[in-house]
Amino acid sequence: MQDPDLAVEEIERRAADHRFVSILVLAQGETLLGRRHFWPVYRLAEKYKLPLAIHAGTQYRQAPSSAGWPSHRYEYYFVEAQAFQAQILSLIYEGVFGKFPNLKVVLMESGVSWLPAFMWRANKTWRGVRVEVPWVEREPAAIIRENFRVTMQPFDAPGDAKSVEDIIDQIGSEKMFLFASDYPHWQFDGDDPIPPNLPNSIISKMCVDNPLETFPRLSLAN
Amino acid sequence: MSEVIDRPLREDEKPVASRLRIVDCDVHPSLHSFDDLNEFLPKRWQQHLKEYGSHLRTPYLFTTPYPRSSPLIARRDAWPPSGGPPGSDLAFMQKQHLDPLDVEFGILQVLDLFIFSQQNLEFGAAIQRAINDWQLAFWSHRDPRLKASILVGQDGVDLAIAEIERCAKIGEYVQINVSPRANEPLGRRRYWPIYERAQELGLPLGIHVGGYGGHAPTGGGWPSYYVEEHQSNAHTIAAQLASLVIEGVPERFPKLKFVFIEGGFGWIPSAVWRMDQHFERFRSEVPHLKRKPSEYVREHFWFTTQPIDEPDEARQLRSLIEWVGIDRLLFSSDYPHWDFDDPRFAFKTPLTEAERKKIFSTNARAVYKF
Numbered sequence: 330m331q332d333p334d335l336a337v338e339e340i341e342r343r344a345a346d347h348r349f350v351s352i353l354v355l356a357q358g359e360t361l362l363g364r365r366h367f368w369p370v371y372r373l374a375e376k377y378k379l380p381l382a383i384h385a386g387t388q389y390r391q392a393p394s395s396a397g398w399p400s401h402r403y404e405y406y407f408v409e410a411q412a413f414q415a416q417i418l419s420l421i422y423e424g425v426f427g428k429f430p431n432l433k434v435v436l437m438e439s440g441v442s443w444l445p446a447f448m449w450r451a452n453k454t455w456r457g458v459r460v461e462v463p464w465v466e467r468e469p470a471a472i473i474r475e476n477f478r479v480t481m482q483p484f485d486a487p488g489d490a491k492s493v494e495d496i497i498d499q500i501g502s503e504k505m506f507l508f509a510s511d512y513p514h515w516q517f518d519g520d521d522p523i524p525p526n527l528p529n530s531i532i533s534k535m536c537v538d539n540p541l542e543t544f545p546r547l548s549l550a551n
Numbered sequence: 552m553s554e555v556i557d558r559p560l561r562e563d564e565k566p567v568a569s570r571l572r573i574v575d576c577d578v579h580p581s582l583h584s585f586d587d588l589n590e591f592l593p594k595r596w597q598q599h600l601k602e603y604g605s606h607l608r609t610p611y612l613f614t615t616p617y618p619r620s621s622p623l624i625a626r627r628d629a630w631p632p633s634g635g636p637p638g639s640d641l642a643f644m645q646k647q648h649l650d651p652l653d654v655e656f657g658i659l660q661v662l663d664l665f666i667f668s669q670q671n672l673e674f675g676a677a678i679q680r681a682i683n684d685w686q687l688a689f690w691s692h693r694d695p696r697l698k699a700s701i702l703v704g705q706d707g708v709d710l711a712i713a714e715i716e717r718c719a720k721i722g723e724y725v726q727i728n729v730s731p732r733a734n735e736p737l738g739r740r741r742y743w744p745i746y747e748r749a750q751e752l753g754l755p756l757g758i759h760v761g762g763y764g765g766h767a768p769t770g771g772g773w774p775s776y777y778v779e780e781h782q783s784n785a786h787t788i789a790a791q792l793a794s795l796v797i798e799g800v801p802e803r804f805p806k807l808k809f810v811f812i813e814g815g816f817g818w819i820p821s822a823v824w825r826m827d828q829h830f831e832r833f834r835s836e837v838p839h840l841k842r843k844p845s846e847y848v849r850e851h852f853w854f855t856t857q858p859i860d861e862p863d864e865a866r867q868l869r870s871l872i873e874w875v876g877i878d879r880l881l882f883s884s885d886y887p888h889w890d891f892d893d894p895r896f897a898f899k900t901p902l903t904e905a906e907r908k909k910i911f912s913t914n915a916r917a918v919y920k921f
Contacts, residue, residue: 356770356771357770358771359772360772361769361772361773361775363775364775390772391770392766393770394769394770394787395732395766395768395769395770395787395790396731396732396736396764396766396787397732398736399790399793400797400798401797401798401836401837402836403797403829403830403837404736406833407790407825408770408786408789408793411769411770411786412770414769414782414786415769415770415771415772415779415783415786418774418782419771419774419775419779422774422776423775440821440825442824442825443821443822443825445817445862446871447818449860449863450782450815450817450858451782453858453860454778454781457781457890459778460620461618461620461777462776483825483829484828485821485824486828487824
C-alpha cells in the first residue's frame, strides 16, 4: 500500500487467477486506510470480488497507540485492537462505502468482544457530529454489519455462556463471523480453536456459509 | 446523545429538594482571557505568553488540528450573557448548571492553553502553577462546591513534584491531574516519582482526555476528521489503562487510585477481557505482575460516565454496567461542552435508588474523600 499504482498493477496481474481470494494489508501502515489515494485498490477489490483483508501487524511508522511507545509486547498486542477500530472509522468516514458499496472488509486477528461498545460509541459520535461527514448517511453500525467481517480468533471474552451469548447478541449480525485458527502462531487458542460456548447456530455459519459468502472466489477456485 | 437544554428551566421543571444531590466529576471552567492569569504569573512568563504563545506539537496556534463541530466545543446555550467563553462566568454556571441540577460538588477540569501539552516545560509549569492558583481564587473560594485539581505536566517530573508539594501544603485540592497524551505511556518508570508522591499524599491521579503529545491519535495514523478523533479519546484511555497495569504501577503503589475522565466506560469490559485473555501467554514477559489485570482494574481504577454509551436496547446498558461494576463509575456531565450528559436523562436503563446513589454521589465521595 506504499504505492497504490503498483498495488493496482499486481491486483490486475493476479485477478484472473481465482486461487487468490483477498487483498491482504496491515492494520498499522503509513496512513489510515480510508484515505483517497488507496481508492484505486478498492475499486479493483470491488470489481474482482476480492475482500480487503486487514491483518494485525505494523510497519512501526508511528506509535502503536496514541499513548506512545509501549514497553512490552503484551501491551502492543493489547493496543493492536484499537488500530482495527481506527481503520473501520477511517474507511467509513472517508466515504469508501459510499463509493464502493459492495466492498467487503475482513478484520483478521483483531479480537471480537470490543465490537458492541465500539459500534455504540461510533453511532453516538456520528449522531453528534455527522454534519462534518454529510456523505455518511447511515449509522456506522449499520455499515459495519453490512460491509465488515471478523475472524473469531482471538475472541477476548470470559468463557461463560451468558457473556458469549450477550456479545453475540449485541453484535447483532451472525453473518459477520468467520472461523480462524491462527495456525501455526502461538496465540492459537488452545487445542480447540473454536471459542467456548458459541451457540451451535453460529458455528456452522462461521465455518462454512459466511466464509463462502465473504470470499466469493472460493466457489470459483479451480 | 442526551437532550440539550437550550433554555433556562421553568420553576416547575426544577428538581425537587428530596432528589439525590449529585457529584459532577467533570466541570470545565474557562479563562475569561489570558489576563485572568496575570496576578498568578511572573512577569517573565506573561511576556513569554504574549510574545511566543503556546508551543505545541500541533500545526496551528491557539486552535486544534481538527475543527470541532461546535465553537470551543461548547453547548450553544452555554455562552454567558455577560460575554466571554462558555465556562468563564461563575454566576451563569451556577444558574445554568450547578443550581438546577442540584450539584453538591463539582470537580474542576481545566483544559485552557492546552495546559498539559506545552513543549517548553518551564513555561508549562508556570502556566500550570498559575492555573492551580486561579482555580482556588476564581472558583473554589467563590463557590465551595467546586473542587480544584493540581495540574502538572508529567514530562517535567521534577517540576511536577515541586508543584504537587506546593499545592498539597495549601490542602484544598482533591486530585493530581496529568495528561493522557504525553511523551511516553503513563506506566513508564520515568513517571513513577509522581506516583510515589501521590500515594504518600493520598491524592488520586485524574486523567482527563485530550491534549496532543505528538503521537498520532490512532495506532493507524492521523485521521482526517473530528468524528474519528473524538472516538480516539477512548482508545487513549484504554491504552493508558493497559500501560499502567502492565508496567506494574498498581503492584508497586498499592494504595494509589486512578480516575479516568471523559473516556466513557463502554470499552472497559472488552479491554479487561483482552488483557486477561492474553495474560497467561505473556506472563513470562511481565513477571512483576502478581495478579490478573482485571483484579488491579477493580481495585485501583475509576471511570467517569460521560460520554455515556447508548446501546440499541436498555438491557444492554444494564449488562455493560454490571460488567464494569457499579462501584467503578463516577457521574460526570462535561458541562459546558457540546457532548454534555444531563444527569436526569443520561442513564437510559433502570437503576435502583442504591445504584443511583453510588454512581451519582458516594463512589466519588469515597475516591475524593469529601
